Amino acid sequence: MLETERHQMIIDALKNKNTVKLQELVELTNSSESTIRRDLTQLEEGKFLKRVHGGAARLQGKLQEPSMTEKSSKNLQAKRVIAQYAAGLVEEGDCIYLDAGSTVLEMIPFLPSTIVVVTNGLMHANELLDKKIKTFLIGGNIKPTTKAMIGRGALESLTHYRFDKCFMGVNGIHPQLGFTTPDQEEAMIKQEAISLSREAFVLADETKFSEISFAKIADLHAATILTNELDVETKEQYGSKTKIKVVTS
Amino acid sequence: MLETERHQMIIDALKNKNTVKLQELVELTNSSESTIRRDLTQLEEGKFLKRVHGGAARLQGKLQEPSMTEKSSKNLQAKRVIAQYAAGLVEEGDCIYLDAGSTVLEMIPFLPSTIVVVTNGLMHANELLDKKIKTFLIGGNIKPTTKAMIGRGALESLTHYRFDKCFMGVNGIHPQLGFTTPDQEEAMIKQEAISLSREAFVLADETKFSEISFAKIADLHAATILTNELDVETKEQYGSKTKIKVVTS
DNA sequence: CAAAAATCAATCAAAAACTTTCAATAACAT
DNA sequence: ATGTTATTGAAAGTTTTTGATTGATTTTTG
Incomplete structure (x- = not known):
């Protein structure tokens, strides 16, 4: 942009x-x-x-960090559509986990304010506070590029919570290899978040399908995939067990 | 707006x-x-x-606690002087704790970059990252007014670390009643940080002396006080046991 | 309490800023 | 080169903002 x-x-x-x-x-x-x-x-x-x-x-919630802005300029429209739909899944009173990531960040403006949110994203926490949402940030080491909390401390902090729903982005979605992401430590956090949630949602635009990244997060059945477009032949590669919701604007 | x-x-x-x-x-x-x-x-x-x-x-919505921005406009010059001196106490390779607070925030530009910092301040973490300093943020609930991490999670996160030095602000300093601050939860965090550090430093401009706030943090001997000015009669109220360093610009 | 002074809200014409449109130039691919 | 597309700057008309004027309201003063 x-x-x-x-x-x-x-x-x-x-x-x-x-x-x-x-x-x-x-x-x-x-x-x-x-x-x-x-x-x-x-x-x-x-x-x-x-x-x-x-x-x-200047905007009040200043999300103008170079690393994040580059990402958020790509497929921004698609991300917004997915994010808005995902935010619509959150009900008043819910306790949810929001993973660090640009697509999830776009959810925040559409969230109801009577919820409790746990996140590992520094920027996400700031945005949530601007919306007056009760926010918990898990502890740990801060990854400079994405301002996400990772490491042993983060993983341990997480285990003190339970969630109605969790939302995250991934880098790769593959029929056999499941969800993957480049950073081993982030993968562990996402994995733990899923296992602590009653329902898990992966927000992914169409470019993530059939991609494979380094570290495995979970199998496909562990979460519902929210995406914007999906051509028929790609969809057929994924069995009927895989929960995919195609969001149209 | x-x-x-x-x-x-x-x-x-x-x-x-x-x-x-x-x-x-x-x-x-x-x-x-x-x-x-x-x-x-x-x-x-x-x-x-x-x-x-x-x-x-000006509207005075908040009863006792001035927001971070208001606070940082007052006595800014004095704070800078104290903060710069405090930052000079940090040596390369140190592992330090920085408490959330406007005076401590002013230290960050003057810190060496080859250190490890643990903090409970969201804004502090952001500043530290901009300086490419290795940063850990403790987990917990976020207090909207100051963007500080507090609560059970924060206290527990802290216990995983040990520090060479810790730096914090307080609201009251009193010969008998020690260091005090308006928020009980923040007091507990500060207390814990002091006990985990080899050396503790309290940054306080002259307005804090002989003030008493609500929650006690520690006795005066627990930390060295760094201040800018201190008239003689005030100083005499504090025994020779109390470590006070008056910083001149 | 009443008159005087100051402050305020409402109105309106002028000025400034904005949007739309269009032609000229620059960048691009064929 | 040649046609196509994207970008630019200028000119049109429209909307917003501004400052002066008016009379109403509030505060101060005697």
């Missing part, structure tokens, strides 16, 4: 200030008003800022 | 004062009375301030 050098300049201009005037951006980037307006419209769609009369304002 | 530069200026004007006159804002922002009135109406709807006859007043 941060396609041009201008986009980056605009984001940077908001790093230190809460608001920036359109005219300032025109001078800063040496482009016309029209161009800046178009940029602002795009950046607003990508949730990088909010347009206001006279310029742009 | 903070959409324009003016809105920001109005909020800032209330940062240091309790009330601000409409006429002051007119001069400060070079806009008309009408405009300021409209701004105040909007900002009141957004719960940023309260309109009063003649201007606007």
Whole structure:
């Protein structure tokens, strides 16, 4: 989504200030008003800022970390659709686990606020607090790239909880090899979360199907897969035992 | 909601004062009375301030505990001085505990990067990661006002670690009653952190002396106090056993 | 308590900012 | 090269914001 050098300049201009005037951006980037307006419209769609009369304002929940933003720009629309559906599965009073990951992050705006959430994502915790949701963060070592809690401490913290439902992303879904992810430690956490939940949901856009990553999380029957599109031949590879819900917008 | 530069200026004007006159804002922002009135109406709807006859007043929703942002605006200079000195006490290779709190937060820019840090502050963890410092966050319930981890989980997470040094803020320092803070749960965490550390340091500007808050953390001899200024008669109330280091900038 | 002063809400025309549209230029693939 | 697409800047008309004016309301003063 941060396609041009201008986009980056605009984001940077908001790093230190809460608001920036359109005219300032025109001078800063040496482009016309029209161009800046178009940029602002795009950046607003990508949730990088909010347009206001006279310029742009920084979003309150600042999810503008470089590692995460790259991910969240891809298939963003699909992720939103899946995330919104997943959030709809959560009922008031539920106690749920949210795994760190960009798709799950998109669920948060749509969650009801009378729930209890346990998460291992630092950014997720921040977003949840902004929504005034009662939030627990499991302890442990912080993985810098994704700001997820991992390690022995995280695993042990988890065991103190039980969940009605858990939601997570994965990197690979394969008929025989099940759910996989690149990080061994994250895999262990996801595995534990599933086993502590009455119901488990995997949020996955169509690019994850038939992929295989390094560390196995669980077999396919352990969770219900929520996806946006799935062509027929891919779907046939998965037996009828596998629970797949195709979400249409 | 903070959409324009003016809105920001109005909020800032209330940062240091309790009330601000409409006429002051007119001069400060070079806009008309009408405009300021409209701004105040909007900002009141957004719960940023309260309109009063003649201007606007800061709203004091929270009884005892000022929010992190409010806190960090007061005595900022003194805090920086203390924080920078405290950070200088940390040696490369150390394993330290940083308690949630605005003064401790100011230490982070000055810390060496070859250390290991355990903290219960969500914001602190984020800052530490930006400095590429190896960071552990203890688990538990998140207190929305300060974004600090508290509760049973936090206390238990802590016990898995041992520290060379720990650093924390307090709300009250009293010759007989020791260190105190308004939140019982936070007090327990601070207490535990001290007992797990070879050396403990309390960062406190002069306003904390002879104050008493609700929950006791520890006796004065449990930690070394780092402060900026201390008049002689106050100092005499504390016995020679109490370790106080007065930091000069 | 009543008059005076100050502050406020409502209204309206001017100014500023916005959206839409379109032609010109730049980047791209054929 | 040639046609196609995407990006840009300018000009049109529309909407929002602004500041001055009005009279109503509140606070202060005598």
